[in-house]
Amino acid sequence: MRIAPVLIDARAAARVELGGVERWARELSVRLPALHPERYAVARPPAALAHRAGHAWEQLVLPASRAGRGARAILCPANLAPLASRHNVVVVHDVAPLREPAWYSSLYVRWQRIVLPRIAQHAALVLTPSAFSRDEVVELLGVATDRVAVVPGGVDDRFTPAADMGPARAACGLADRPYVLTVASRTARKNLGVLDLAARRLAARGVDLVAAGGDRPQFRNEQDTTGVRPLGHVDDALLPGLYAGAAAFVLPSLYEGFGLTALEALAAGVPVVAADRGALPEVCGRAAQLVDPTDAEAIADALERALDDPAPWRAAGPQRAAPLTWDATARRVDALLAEVIA
Incomplete structure (x- = not known):
């Protein structure tokens, strides 16, 4: 993998199922390199490492790789990021496991309580998809408001009243x-x-x-x-x-x-x-x-x-x-990353 100023962690993009987190990872890992091919490289693990087994890849292999060591920022679009890196730009979609732990397995809650505050507090920048999530990150993860940027998610032009049903x-x-x-x-x-x-x-x-x-x-x-x-x-x-x-x-x-x-x-x-x-x-x-x-x-x-x-x-x-497109999301994320790596 080549070295680029920004390395995109595409672990969530490798998953078969598609939720909001996976959609963010897929869209950004395609649209950001299309905007500036020289600025971005994408790190995607094998599909077998897309879920729980991939934590070791994300925490150990990704930051220690040649591309990870050479990047000025690692973009992590799916809540988690390598703890060893201090160059993370992480998208925290929500902090529901800390707000309402009864909704999750006890093992998942323990993991989130350990890593999520550390990731957010040490990140170069935290992105959230809404002002609601920004306020949750500030309150529950102890991140200063000026280190959190709101970037709404989007929708692509396939979703239209004219779509073939x-x-x-x-x-x-x-x-x-x-x-x-x-x-x-x-x-x-x-x-x-x-x-x-x-x-x-x-x-x-x-x-x-x-x-x-x-x-x-x-x-x-x-x-x-x-x-x-x-x-x-x-x-x-x-x-x-x-x-x-x-x-x-x-x-x-x-x-x-x-x-x-x-x-x-x-x-x-x-x-x-x-x-x-x-x-x-x-x-x-x-x-x-x-x-x-x-x-x-x-x-x-x-x-x-x-x-x-x-x-x-x-x-x-x-x-x-209409204004909330994935192209608009990608352009906003790209502008913020340009500031980080500058």
Whole structure:
């Protein structure tokens, strides 16, 4: 691997499943080198080291490599970074394991409590996707406000109301009935159990409530939902059409550092019902209905309003999402990295 001023840690980009952290890693590891090929090199481990087994690669191999030793900054887009380096620029998406440890496995919480404050405090710069996450980093990780920069995530131009919904409907068995969509892993913080009432009321209208997303081993799973139909992992190529074909989108999360799936739904012109917590109000603004995620009745009511009068929400979503592109994210990260390496 060649030596460049900035080395991108693409461990999260090597993962098969796709969440917000993985999306950030994939987008930045492609778009930053496209902006300035001479400025960036990408370090990507074998797929077998993308998860827990890759901690040793990230902590030991990456900073000790020729490219790691020669770089003036190591960009780590997925919360963690090599402790041995003092040249890290790390994206901390949220600090939920410290805020709500009951949502995670005890081993994962212990690891995060040990490494996350040290990584953040010793980083050359910390990036967060929202002002909400910035405030969490300052409060829970002890980082000075002037060492944290907010860089919102983005959405690419595949996510549009015109996306072809046919392949997604066919692959997911959604050809016959309208559906309301959520895209979220089956974890406690995503709070999908609160959707059972909405699922029953939607079923009475001939509408399915479906959930795309799998499990995460480091997160505690919530109890199974009885009315929400699980789609499991949906291939990334099918996601734009899956959003575009939905009658509405719902995200009842108890905590989000950004809420990338809500932004993707807005870009697709889908009426969005989202929790009024975390960074979701910051991301959605007035383009979505924001409700108490613990109030099942309020969520069901909001979804029925969205189905009864979707036009205002379908118009508002793409306008809200338009400035938040991955190209804009990459340009902002690039500008901050240029300051760091200067």
